[in-house]
Amino acid sequence: MTPEQLSTAVRDVLTAAVDAGEVALPHGVPGQVTIERPRSRDHGDYATNIALQLAKKAGTNPRALAEVLAARLREVAGVEAVDIAGPGFLNITVSAATQGELARTIVEAGDGYGHGDALAGAAVNVEFISANPTGPLHLGHVRWAAVGDALARVLEAAGAAVTREFYINDRGAQMDKFGASIMARAHGEAVPEDGYHGEYVSELARAVVAEVPGILDLPRDEQLVRFREVGYRLQLAEQQRQLDEFRTHFDVWYSERSLHERGRVEHALEVLHKQGHLFEADGALWMRTTDFGDDKDRVLRRGNGEYTYFAADAAYYVDKRERGFDVCVYLLGADHHGYIGRLKALAACAGDDPERNIEIPIGQLVKIVKDGQELRLSKRAGTMLTLGQVVEAAGVDALRYSLCRYPADSPLTLDVAQITKQTSDNPVFYVQYAHARLDSILRNATEFGIDRGELRPELLDHERESILLGALAEFPRVVATAAELREPHRVARYLENTAGTFHRFYDACRVLPMGDEPATDVHRARLWLVAATKVVLANGLGMLGVVAPDRM
Template sequence: MTPEQLAEKILQALAALADDGTITVEGGLPRELKVERPKNPEHGDYATNVAMQLGKRAGLNPRQFAELLAVKLRDDEAITAVEIAGPGFINLRVAADAQGKVAQSILAAGVAYGTSDSLHGRTINLEFISANPTGPLHLGHTRWAAVGDALARVLTAAGASVKREFYINDRGNQMDKFGASLRAAAHGQPIPEDGYHGEYILDLAKRIVAEVPGITELPADEQPVAFREAGYERQLKEQQDQLEHFRTKFDVWFSERSLHEQDGVPHAIQKLREQGHLYDADDALWMRTTDFSDDKDRVLIRTNGEPTYFASDAAYYVNKRERGFETCIYLLGADHHGYVNRLKAIAACAGDDPEHNIEILIGQLVKILKGGQEMRLSKRAGTIVTLAELVEEGGVDALRYTLCRYPADSPLTLDIEEMTKQASENPVFYVQYAHARLASILRNADDLGIKLDEFDPGLLDHEREGDLLRALAEFPRVVATAAELREPHRIARYLEDTASAFHKFYDSCRVLPRGDEEVEPVHKARLTLVSATRTVLANGLDLLGVSAPERM
């Protein structure tokens, strides 16, 4: 029995009490409620505080209310015990056969187990990397590539319609400096002091000269633009290939240039002007963002007639909303705290609800240790730690899992040696090893000719079997909560707890017959539990973009 199924039984019992006049709850009965697993297993399998929530509204003290509800719940064969504790908590124990059916439902659902419709109907634009196409993706991008992609998977599992978006910062002075740097490198000249000095610039310049015949023979004033565009195309392709290898896919690669080339900025300004939050002052056009908690008003059009970066931000938000997205989620780096209020102010100035239509998640810095020393990054100095280098050092699985395992808003220090260690204290190895062990058990069962068919769920009555079943039953709720709170790290922590529950079960309960022993019904029941556990671990790892190995 899943927590949701038990909650439904409690709601039905409340409805029965209301129908026969035993209770009358002011404001009516709730349409849904949650049951929780108590921290102390001795208190029961599940607990609810519904009596404390509704007692006063029914004119009863919570314990009186709980007693009335307990009488109804004790009539249900799936519930073996109902105890009232403290001021009105209700602790419940579930019958083994009812709990054992969780394994059955997991196998029936397969890859769909854990999904829900909790966010059904929500259309979400998730922008989780914004980068210049002027160099390799670095460590900060790598964290968002892992976390953002995992968040997209979790939101989709909760029923939302999600579009993953990469914002290409392909406009502005940095692009011109990129072109000038490539041209200088191609001619063997000193790179401008404020240009790009990384090793990759020399390599990219050589490649462009080889692949674009005659580029160095163009008129001097045309070469910087030609090198800029050739470098842009190749650098963006490299970023796309690296992200593909990192199992991070984007539905949309949105060009900042396109906002300006397709009159997106004037269109957005007109729309914002209609909302009444723009004004002219000092020969510039301003947005009155201070009306919505920003620390100062923002300039949209400078005195020279040029749009600001803020104008691009505003036009980009309007563009997203006009593409039909109800909620726009931005994942930004630690140096973007100042963007939170201004982006919310844009939404408000556009006539939207800044608490509903826009969300900004700020990620903190990541440090990488190798050999006890920090690997430092500095894009223009050429000592950048790139996504490709990190994958080479740690591997896709270890890097993705470790980056997803922690709340994105907390600073993170990763040790390459610890992250890649094949030992139980390494979380990714621990979870993947559990999956491989489950797969091995099922292969051995197949070799013995044991088929997974009908089983008696009531045979799964060992304490460790119950613990594992209750852990598996929590998975859909964990996924829904991770989606609601935008916290994919909850999936990783759940997987570790479930892997632990499996290892304890396996140490206490013999799954396969030994030697010449006959295959007993309990073996089939436990194999069904093993198969269900494997499904859950595989589904959870997939939500993090991490592989579920068959062998290790």
């Protein structure tokens, strides 16, 4: 019995008590009843404080209400005992057979276990990284590459329709500086002081010259355009390649240029004008974002007729909403904290609810340490620590898992030696090893000719079996909470706890017979439990974009 099933059972019991006149609830039965796992096994398998929550509304005391509910709950199939604790807590024990059936449920659900419908019907746009196409993705992007993708996976698991989007900043002065830098390197000239100086610029120069024969003979203004555009295409392709290798894939690569080329900026201004928050002053067009808490009003179009970057931001937001997204999530770096107020105000100026339609999580910086030295990022000048180099140093699995297991809004320092060592105090190894161990048990069973056969759930009555089943039952709720709170690190921490619960079960309960001992129904039932645990760990790792290995 899962917590969700028990929640439904308690709600049904409460409804029956109201219908029978045993309980008076003028405002009706709540839509959901919270069920929790008690810290102590002495308090049963599950607990709820519903009697304490509703007693005042029901015009009675909590313990009296708990007595009514307990009497009815004891008649529910699969419920073995109901005790009342303290002022009115209900401690519920379910039968071993009912609890053990969860193993069958999980194995039969397979890849779908842990998925739910908490966010069903929600269309969510998750935009992250959104780097300039003027250089390789670097250390500053690595955190969102992992966390943004994991968040999208968790939201999908909770039932949301998710679109992963990369906003390409391919317009503005930085693009001309980029083209001029490549052109200078191609001619063996010094790169402009405010240009791009990394070694990758020389590599791009050679690639552009090879792809466009005769480019160096064109007039300088034509050269600039060709170097800029071909270099842009090559560099964007390199960003896409690096992200693919990091298992971060985008559904949409959205060009900032396209907003202007397709008239989306002008269209957005028309939409915003109808909402009544635009005004003209000093020959410029402004948005009165201070109406909604921004620290100052924002210019959309300067007096010379040029649109500001904020005008593109406004157009991009309106475009997202018109594409049908209910929630627009902007995952921004630590240096973009000031964007929260203006983007929230922008949503409000567009007639939306800034507390529902737009979210702006801020990710803090991450430092990577190798051999006692911090791997540093140097942007335009000198060498650049690329995403590819960080992956090469730490590995995809170790890096993704380690980045995802902490709240994104906390600063993070990762030591390459620590996150790649194969010991039980390394969380990613600990979880992956548990999965590999589970697979090994199942392989050995096959080699010994032991089939799981038909599950006899009542045989899973050992305390360690019950605790492990309880942990597996929590997985759907953990995923739903992680999605609701936008905190994929909850999945990682759950996996670590569950891996530990499995190891303790395995130490206490023999799964495979020893020597010539015949396989019993207890062994077979435990193989069902092993298979269910393997499903949960694999599904959880998959939500983090981490491989669930069969062997280590």
